[in-house]
Amino acid sequence: xxxxxxxxxxxxxxxxxxxxxxxxxxxxxxxxxxxxxxxxxxxxxxxxxxxxxxxxxxxxxxxxxxxxxxxxxxxxxxxxxxxxxxxxxxxxxxxxxxxxxxxxxxxxxxxxxxxxxxxxxxxxxxxxxxxxxxxxxxxxxxxxxxxxxxxxxxxxxxxxxxxxxxxxxxxxxxxxxxxxxxxxxxxxxxxxxxxxxxxxxxxxxxxxxxxxxxxxxxxxxxxxxxxxxxxxxxxxxxxxxxxxxxxxxxxxxxxxxxxxxxxxxxxxxxxxxxxxxxxxxxxxxxxxxxxxxxxxxxxxxxxxxxxxxxxxxxxxxxxxxxxxxxxxxxxxxxxxxxxxxxxxxxxxxxxxxxxxxxxxxxxxxxxxxxxxxxxxxx
Amino acid sequence: xxxxxxxxxxxxxxxxxxxxxxxxxxxxxxxxxxxxxxxxxxxxxxxxxxxxxxxxxxxxxxxxxxxxxxxxxxxxxxxxxxxxxxxxxxxxxxxxxxxxxxxxxxxxxxxxxxxxxxx
Numbered sequence: 267x268x269x270x271x272x273x274x275x276x277x278x279x280x281x282x283x284x285x286x287x288x289x290x291x292x293x294x295x296x297x298x299x300x301x302x303x304x305x306x307x308x309x310x311x312x313x314x315x316x317x318x319x320x321x322x323x324x325x326x327x328x329x330x331x332x333x334x335x336x337x338x339x340x341x342x343x344x345x346x347x348x349x350x351x352x353x354x355x356x357x358x359x360x361x362x363x364x365x366x367x368x369x370x371x372x373x374x375x376x377x378x379x380x381x382x383x384x385x386x387x388x389x390x391x392x393x394x395x396x397x398x399x400x401x402x403x404x405x406x407x408x409x410x411x412x413x414x415x416x417x418x419x420x421x422x423x424x425x426x427x428x429x430x431x432x433x434x435x436x437x438x439x440x441x442x443x444x445x446x447x448x449x450x451x452x453x454x455x456x457x458x459x460x461x462x463x464x465x466x467x468x469x470x471x472x473x474x475x476x477x478x479x480x481x482x483x484x485x486x487x488x489x490x491x492x493x494x495x496x497x498x499x500x501x502x503x504x505x506x507x508x509x510x511x512x513x514x515x516x517x518x519x520x521x522x523x524x525x526x527x528x529x530x531x532x533x534x535x536x537x538x539x540x541x542x543x544x545x546x547x548x549x550x551x552x553x554x555x556x557x558x559x560x561x562x563x564x565x566x567x568x569x570x571x572x573x574x575x576x577x578x579x580x581x582x583x584x585x586x587x588x589x590x591x592x593x594x595x596x597x598x599x600x601x602x603x604x605x606x607x608x609x610x611x612x613x614x615x616x617x618x619x620x621x622x623x624x625x626x627x628x629x630x631x632x633x634x635x636x637x638x639x640x641x642x643x644x
Numbered sequence: 645x646x647x648x649x650x651x652x653x654x655x656x657x658x659x660x661x662x663x664x665x666x667x668x669x670x671x672x673x674x675x676x677x678x679x680x681x682x683x684x685x686x687x688x689x690x691x692x693x694x695x696x697x698x699x700x701x702x703x704x705x706x707x708x709x710x711x712x713x714x715x716x717x718x719x720x721x722x723x724x725x726x727x728x729x730x731x732x733x734x735x736x737x738x739x740x741x742x743x744x745x746x747x748x749x750x751x752x753x754x755x756x757x758x759x760x761x762x763x
Binding site: 398465 | 702
């Protein structure tokens with residue numbers, strides 16, 4: 267068994283003068299305190315990567331900086347799926363008895379530490395260096411390609427996708443740590459600057475500074491336990507040119523495996539934390555995971571199904587689209603918010619019943635997937 | 645690998661590989677077939693005909709070289725020979741359009757560029 271025993275999250279947006287290590291440290295300190303532990307209790311460290319400060323040994327750099335001498339430590343790199351992939355590994359490490367408390371941490375000064383162009387350029391490198399990157403695509407263009415095909419096959423419109431952005435913004439308005447605090451409408455999304463059509467500026471997550479961390483432990487440390495029920499991965503390709511057909515993507519494979527290992531059905535799920543780098547990402551994943559019928563994600567958003575008081579509250583902190591995206595820590599915020607909801611600490615965002623949660627992360631261009639079920643135990 | 649030059653090496657050509665053992669086609673050059681693992685896939689010159697699979701019109705680029713071409717259309721093309729490739733294309737291309745390749749300069753190099761096939 268493994269439990270998420272503590273979580274920590276900074277505000278996302280501008281943290282002028284903070285390094286990636288500063289943001290990681292801040293989040294780590296919050297998570298360790300939240301778990302009721304001391305630095306010295308942590309015997310395992312898993313961290314992500316920083317595009318601003320690349321290093322071949324970031325976990326030990328962080329351990330030294332933070333003042334921990336762990337018995338197990340290394341970095342993990344699976345793009346946007348890194349946070350959940352680290353959580354999955356931490357779960358297996360504590361179950362196997364390798365360590366007692368794993369600190370999972372990600373943080374980056376991606377907004378103020380480099381130019382926006384540098385961020386866009388760094389991220390475009392997930393493409394093939396010889397056959398794709400030289401053509402001048404961007405991450406939004408890779409997802410724009412997927413969006414055009416998805417819209418074509420399933421009759422989804424740009425207005426449909428815009429609904430996802432509006433929902434995430436509405437949720438962010440209730441969280442003081444979110445990067446954006448202005449309400450938007452479908453018309454605003456439609457009128458926003460074209461980035462890589464069919465995706466426009468408000469279909470895309472922002473670049474942010476921020477950090478997130480959690481502690482995964484063999485035993486619960488608090489009154490309310492949040493237990494990992496089961497998790498699974500799927501990796502079907504790296505490059506969009508080599509992506510399989512829309513009906514053969516990794517999200518469907520990963521969720522099927524996670525359901526099989528945990529015995530959980532989608533009908534058991536009460537809260538959803540789903541990767542939302544772009545509106546198309548969120549719409550597709552909701553449908554691939556079975557949280558909406560094919561081509562029906564937007565209709566479910568419009569009906570209030572994913573609202574805080576709806577049947578399946580979704581990314582109540584505002585997601586990558588509106589809480590913000592600082593790299594590895596970006597999607598880790600989804601897990602932090604899930605933990606707050608499951609332990610009844612989400613304040614004005616608290617949903618009525620977050621007893622079972624589904625989390626899903628995606629890295630690359632729908633390349634790497636991690637699905638995970640969490641359960642609240644009292 | 646026989647090393648037939650293609651557009652990635654500055655030639656006006658699209659090259660793919662075909663596996664003599666399992667007949668799979670692949671676009672990214674390797675010294676083996678990624679479907680069955682057999683060595684020495686045969687390099688073949690593609691005819692430049694295909695069908696548009698997906699499109700995205702890039703309006704925001706990250707380098708000054710690419711910015712000079714804005715907006716440019718990134719397309720995925722299903723080539724007649726049975727492989728998929730990324731290229732540039734006319735801005736008004738639609739999914740399902742039959743297209744033919746030529747080569748145009750982009751950010752200091754030659755890239756494949758697709759326009760609707762004239763019938």
